[in-house]
Amino acid sequence: MAVKLTDVAQKAGVSVTTVSRVINNHGYLSDKTKHKVFTAMKELNYQPNSLARSLQGKKMKLIGLIFPEITNPFFAELIQDIENILFEKGYKIILCNAQRDKEKERAYLKMLLANQVDGIIAGAHNLGIEEYQELGLPIVSFDRKLSENVPIVSCDNYQGIKLAVHDLIQSGCHKIFFLGNKQLKGNPTDQRLKAYLNEAENLNFTPHICSVAFSDSTLLKNITIHEMLQNDHPDGVVCTDDLTAILVLQEARKLGLKVPEDLKVIGFDGTKQIQTYHSELSTIAQPINDIAILLVKLLLQRISDPNKELNKKHYILPVKLIKSLTTA
Amino acid sequence: MAVKLTDVAQKAGVSVTTVSRVINNHGYLSDKTKHKVFTAMKELNYQPNSLARSLQGKKMKLIGLIFPEITNPFFAELIQDIENILFEKGYKIILCNAQRDKEKERAYLKMLLANQVDGIIAGAHNLGIEEYQELGLPIVSFDRKLSENVPIVSCDNYQGIKLAVHDLIQSGCHKIFFLGNKQLKGNPTDQRLKAYLNEAENLNFTPHICSVAFSDSTLLKNITIHEMLQNDHPDGVVCTDDLTAILVLQEARKLGLKVPEDLKVIGFDGTKQIQTYHSELSTIAQPINDIAILLVKLLLQRISDPNKELNKKHYILPVKLIKSLTTA
DNA sequence: TTGTACGCGTTATCAT
DNA sequence: ATGATAACGCGTACAA
Numbered sequence: 223m224a225v226k227l228t229d230v231a232q233k234a235g236v237s238v239t240t241v242s243r244v245i246n247n248h249g250y251l252s253d254k255t256k257h258k259v260f261t262a263m264k265e266l267n268y269q270p271n272s273l274a275r276s277l278q279g280k281k282m283k284l285i286g287l288i289f290p291e292i293t294n295p296f297f298a299e300l301i302q303d304i305e306n307i308l309f310e311k312g313y314k315i316i317l318c319n320a321q322r323d324k325e326k327e328r329a330y331l332k333m334l335l336a337n338q339v340d341g342i343i344a345g346a347h348n349l350g351i352e353e354y355q356e357l358g359l360p361i362v363s364f365d366r367k368l369s370e371n372v373p374i375v376s377c378d379n380y381q382g383i384k385l386a387v388h389d390l391i392q393s394g395c396h397k398i399f400f401l402g403n404k405q406l407k408g409n410p411t412d413q414r415l416k417a418y419l420n421e422a423e424n425l426n427f428t429p430h431i432c433s434v435a436f437s438d439s440t441l442l443k444n445i446t447i448h449e450m451l452q453n454d455h456p457d458g459v460v461c462t463d464d465l466t467a468i469l470v471l472q473e474a475r476k477l478g479l480k481v482p483e484d485l486k487v488i489g490f491d492g493t494k495q496i497q498t499y500h501s502e503l504s505t506i507a508q509p510i511n512d513i514a515i516l517l518v519k520l521l522l523q524r525i526s527d528p529n530k531e532l533n534k535k536h537y538i539l540p541v542k543l544i545k546s547l548t549t550a
Numbered sequence: 551m552a553v554k555l556t557d558v559a560q561k562a563g564v565s566v567t568t569v570s571r572v573i574n575n576h577g578y579l580s581d582k583t584k585h586k587v588f589t590a591m592k593e594l595n596y597q598p599n600s601l602a603r604s605l606q607g608k609k610m611k612l613i614g615l616i617f618p619e620i621t622n623p624f625f626a627e628l629i630q631d632i633e634n635i636l637f638e639k640g641y642k643i644i645l646c647n648a649q650r651d652k653e654k655e656r657a658y659l660k661m662l663l664a665n666q667v668d669g670i671i672a673g674a675h676n677l678g679i680e681e682y683q684e685l686g687l688p689i690v691s692f693d694r695k696l697s698e699n700v701p702i703v704s705c706d707n708y709q710g711i712k713l714a715v716h717d718l719i720q721s722g723c724h725k726i727f728f729l730g731n732k733q734l735k736g737n738p739t740d741q742r743l744k745a746y747l748n749e750a751e752n753l754n755f756t757p758h759i760c761s762v763a764f765s766d767s768t769l770l771k772n773i774t775i776h777e778m779l780q781n782d783h784p785d786g787v788v789c790t791d792d793l794t795a796i797l798v799l800q801e802a803r804k805l806g807l808k809v810p811e812d813l814k815v816i817g818f819d820g821t822k823q824i825q826t827y828h829s830e831l832s833t834i835a836q837p838i839n840d841i842a843i844l845l846v847k848l849l850l851q852r853i854s855d856p857n858k859e860l861n862k863k864h865y866i867l868p869v870k871l872i873k874s875l876t877t878a
Numbered sequence: 879t880t881g882t883a884c885g886c887g888t889t890a891t892c893a894t
Numbered sequence: 895a896t897g898a899t900a901a902c903g904c905g906t907a908c909a910a
Binding site for chain 4: 552554555556566567570571573574576598599601602603604605606607608
Binding site: 227 | 886887888890
């Protein structure tokens with residue numbers, strides 16, 4: 223059995239109350255007693271039990287993170303940033319890989335509840351609003367609308383795609399395709415398609431939408447992309463994420479299309495990973511670190527004061543165009 | 551306050567014991583009672599408190615994962631696989647990003663202890679053996695030697711580099727460089743350099759080692775690679791990870807070197823990510839999923855039977871050559 | 879078949 | 895300045 227308060231108390235020749243006081247720096251204690259207790263703790267390598275502690279109503283300093291996957295560099299970088307910030311503040315994270323699995327997400331929600339997490343940062347949403355609402359836990363959401371009283375953080379999806387379209391137009395494109403999810407679900411990311419359609423109207427070009435779902439397999443995406451390139455001959459493609467943009471580049475190469483001469487491509491996300499290992503790709507960069515900072519800040523606010531009204535429901539962070547070879 | 555056992559008991563008109571029995575399916579209960587309890591649970595949306603449960607001696611069903619980073623696709627995929635397998639078995643994970651930070655790793659170790667995790671899968675090791683040993687917790691290690699009684703899982707690092715060298719030789723290389731960590735620390739990954747040196751002797755070529763540390767910045771790596779390519783004119787490079795291999799390809803392109811005509815490159819890891827988005831790269835693939843399966847299996851064994859002697863200390867899993875364009 | 883009472887490790891309240 | 899004890903929510907021996 224692990225070392226506990228009683229052991230330390232016995233070793234130091236004081237009561238458990240005193241030891242608890244020393245640890246939590248409560249009330250008045252003589253330096254002599256403090257010293258005795260500290261040395262006893264060191265000697266026994268004592269580590270307080272968080273569980274027993276939070277049984278008393280203390281915070282677990284534990285945050286649940288729900289994301290669809292961590293192998294996608296965007297999520298990996300976002301999660302890593304969130305983890306770093308939370309660690310600084312003394313919080314640990316339970317990582318939940320919801321994939322596209324309603325049941326898994328539901329199971330994880332239960333687990334987080336059972337583990338008395340202090341709050342949840344949600345980035346995957348296979349589930350409906352209600353299930354999140356009835357948790358009765360502080361939640362913040364990334365890029366998805368969950369409920370009226372859950373604050374949303376997202377980048378400026380509209381402005382992002384607008385920048386992308388303008389970049390392609392300025393680079394001389396005439397037949398610009400939108401490659402991404404077609405279904406609108408009331409989420410901030412819907413703004414991407416909306417921006418594309420609006421700009422098509424403003425800039426007077428015919429919109430073409432090639433639909434690939436985030437959840438499609440790479441193989442399926444490749445086939446869709448191949449057909450688009452071969453049959454429709456776009457000279458510009460706006461992709462709603464960088465990975466899909468890379469697939470377009472690969473398929474283009476296979477078809478003997480020269481980038482950027484025959485075809486220009488622009489992505490979305492702007493992760494360090496892709497910028498380092500595919501530096502040729504033009505993209506719209508999301509401010510990943512700022513998103514992480516804001517998500518954490520809002521969550522900790524809600525944890526410390528759950529009933530305070532939200533100033534804002536939806537926080538939109540600015541994006542940045544990173545121009546590179548694929549739209550040169 | 552959250553719903554607790556007493557609330558359910560009251561609602562169902564039975565004692566807490568009965569409710570507890572229903573939940574854990576213990577002893578004999580009348581169907582009528584069961585039914586009453588179940589409906590009460592549903593109505594109150596009751597969720598047992600893991601903390602109180604494990605205070606009382608039950609397992610937390612929580613595993614700590616310590617890795618240096620999650621943005622590296624190799625770790626991301628390994629962690630994702632581990633997470634999936636553990637989830638199936640009813641375990642949750644606390645993710646610890648140790649980076650290259652001794653203090654952070656130490657702090658995390660304490661936290662894991664405080665949170666009563668059932669065990670640890672360790673893949674980052676800035677710390678010495680002792681600190682892991684005195685935890686008194688079931689541990690398994692990936693690719694690093696921690697302690698005599700901590701089982702290690704790793705791929706066949708020796709065979710991997712041997713395959714890589716042979717592939718380059720067969721592709722006609724004469725001046726083959728080893729690009730990776732030069733320092734030997736008694737870990738399984740040391741076998742990579744050893745294999746290179748041995749094969750140089752066996753196959754009768756002069757070994758050239760270009761040293762880059764895993765922790766070097768991309769910029770620094772690029773400079774080192776650039777100098778190697780420009781000054782030493784290798785015609786083949788064995789890299790100890792895929793990401794570094796991609797950097798070599800990029801620097802080669804900048805220098806106008808044609809791959810594979812002027813220069814052949816082979817990587818190590820073989821993640822799905824790199825294979826999908828850099829399918830041109832030849833590499834040595836680690837069996838990531840098998841590693842995950844084995845790590846979990848060994849850990850759960852040690853959790854259920856901590857004192858059982860290890861059959862083996864070091865489990866070595868086979869690697870596979872994936873031949874592609876960069877060594878064509 | 880069901881209920882009472884105690885213990886898990888910690889903190890808070892009340893005493894001394 | 896320090897100690898005794900109840901309470902947190904749950905599981906379980908023991909009792910009924």
